[in-house]
Amino acid sequence: MLFGPAADAAGARDVELGLPEGATLEQVDTLLEERFPALRPLLDRSRYAVNETFVDAGHPVQRGDEVAVIPPVSGG
Secondary structure: OEOHHHHHHHOOOOOOOOOOOOOEHHHHHHHHHHHOHHHHHHHOOOEEEEOOEEEOOOOEOOOOOOEEEEOOOOOO
8 A cells, every 4th residue: 555645656556566475575665666666766765564563674574464655744
């Protein structure tokens, strides 16, 4: 699931990726960059959540997990 400017850059809010067994968020990041080059500048500054919990790039992703890309928010 992509939020805010990340959804705008990809032209979609929900994206399905075919991931190999044992994939990590780092691989999700790479696949998103390859599929949606306009996301590149946002992904380095975004946070990831898996099943509504913030996690780091090494976190494993399993079939059925919901991965959210949450770009930085301006304002306050």
